[in-house]
Amino acid sequence: SITFGRDFNQSLERLPLPSGLQRIAFGKDFNQSLENVPLPSGLQSIVFGCEFNKSLDKVPLPSGLQSIVFGDKFNQRLGNVAFPSGLRCIRFGLGFKQPLDDVRLPPGAEVSRPPP
Known part of the structure; x- marks a missing residue:
């Protein structure tokens, strides 16, 4: 498990993440693209x-990902995101206002979002 501090807001492109990493948690200020960041295949939770309010369209989410939690400022469209089949839980923060009609979610994935 890796937990970044509250003020951390640096690119992870040149930071090799351990292959056995299962959970990664970003602090309040993190708002960097993950497009060119190789996330470990066994990562289970982000x-x-x-x-954080960056597009995930070109981010290869790991096949082992089971849970993803977004903070209050995330408000990006997700129609082009390839969610892994094992994803079980997606939680959105207060700022998420995007429709989910065109999002390809795995069967059985539980989605939690604030009321409109």
């Missing part, structure tokens, strides 16, 4: 902090 928790984004409040400030």
Whole structure:
């Protein structure tokens, strides 16, 4: 497990993440693209902090991902995101206002979003 501090807001492109990493949690200020970041295939959980609001369209989410939690400022469209088949839980913060009609979610995935 890796937990980044509240003020961390640096690119992860040159930071090799351990292959056995199962959980990554970003602090409040993290708002960097993950497009060119090789996430370990066994990563099971990603928790984004409040400030994260970057597209995941070109981010290869790991096949082992089971849970993804977005902070309050995340408000990106997800229609082109390839969610892994084992994803079980997606939780959105207060700022998420995007429709989910065109999002290809795995069967059985539980989606939690704030009321409109």
